[in-house]
Amino acid sequence: MSDDEIITRSDATGASLVPSSGRNPIEGWRVVLYYAFGMLAIATIGEVDDWTGPHLSLSLFYLVPISALAWRVGRTAGLSASVVAATAWYLADVADRVYPNGFYALWNGGVRLGVFLVVTVLLANLREALERERQLAALDPLTALPNRRAFFEAAQERLKSVRKQKLPIAIAFLDIDGFKGVNDHQGHASGDELLKEVAHSLRRVTRTRDLVARLGGDEFVVLLTEADAEVTDALIRRMDEALIEGARRGGWPVSFSIGRVVFDEVPADIDAMVHAADAQMYGLKRQRAALRSQPD
Known part of the structure; x- marks a missing residue:
């Protein structure tokens, strides 16, 4: 093989050469599995929420699959799960409760969506910050x-x-x-x-x-x-x-x-x-x- 056949590197920092740990964002078929299990969990919680009626709040349980997707898969997955969870909660809520004004149901649904989104963003930001620190700790500073x-x-x-x-x-x-x-x-x-x-x-x-x-x-x-x-x-x-x-x-x-x-x-x-x-x-x-x- 001649020297001309050697492919030269184009990266400027070498950061991509840092070893990945098992805690890095996952890829490939595992993403599909996480999405599938996450959405299945949200659908199950939604069914239980509908079955228990308005007397028992299950809002916190929606945060479990949302948080798992935001942490293990990424920000976009967490945001998607937040929208699906808020929709599931809203459908269960309006099916079991009669509101004097439809705006109230939309307001409550919007508030829960806001909570889910805030949790997702905070977790995603924390995950990214920890990953940046891990990367920096693996690099020679000079x-x-x-x-x-x-x-x-x-x-x-x-x-x-x-x-x-x-x-x-x-x-x-x-x-x-x-x-x-x-x-x-x-x-x-x-x-x-x-x-x-x-x-x-x-x-x-x-x-x-x-x-x-x-x-x-x-x-x-x-x-x-x-x-x-x-x-x-x-x-x-x-x-x-x-x-x-x-x-x-x-x-x-x-x-x-x-x-x-x-x-x-x-x-x-x-x-x-x-x-x-x-x-x-x-x-x-x-x-x-x-x-x-x-x-x-």
């Missing part, structure tokens, strides 16, 4: 890449998927040679800009299926899924070229050490992969140092 914890969680899930499909997988571990000198001589602000440039370069040249993260300090890692030795080597070349070009543009006197390991059989856990790539990177550093120390 580079907007997934942090160490987020990487290990997401990578472990990727390993399960790759193992089932029996696909090759590779990992690249890199650090910045001369990073301490940048901090010492150009200041920490310049060092931070260098780290952001590295993150940007890695995101730009890797594929959307790859997982890029900052482990801490000047250490970065890239998990390359569906990557054999040929694809991995092509990606490593792209990374190296992009990193060197970014450092040259920024005026940073640094180089990069990249250790990479390709696995035909997926290891049991991501720690073994990171350790192997880390060891290879430091092996390359030692070889380079040995060559520099040899007399001309």
Whole structure:
């Protein structure tokens, strides 16, 4: 496979690479199931409400399926359930109670609809706020890449998927040679800009299926899924070229050490992969140092 065949990533922040938890909004057939059970619950409550008559209020019970849909499926589902629940309550109410004025029934129905909608909006807003906090907690604040914890969680899930499909997988571990000198001589602000440039370069040249993260300090890692030795080597070349070009543009006197390991059989856990790539990177550093120390 040539370098031109490698699909580059278009995302700007890397936020989409953050691992999802089981509490994320659900998709696909599960949405249909939640809708079906939610609407069935509302219809059942409406029937019971009609059967018990005006002497027993069941308004609070409507909030259970409404809240479940708003929390698990999303705002739109909660709003839809609110309208259906308010309609069910209204039909049960007018069937069992004679109002001196039809406006009273509409008013009561409108008030209950308002309550249902307010609960839905509050729950949806809370859900979205919690999800934003979860996303932010999983990102490195400087580079907007997934942090160490987020990487290990997401990578472990990727390993399960790759193992089932029996696909090759590779990992690249890199650090910045001369990073301490940048901090010492150009200041920490310049060092931070260098780290952001590295993150940007890695995101730009890797594929959307790859997982890029900052482990801490000047250490970065890239998990390359569906990557054999040929694809991995092509990606490593792209990374190296992009990193060197970014450092040259920024005026940073640094180089990069990249250790990479390709696995035909997926290891049991991501720690073994990171350790192997880390060891290879430091092996390359030692070889380079040995060559520099040899007399001309």
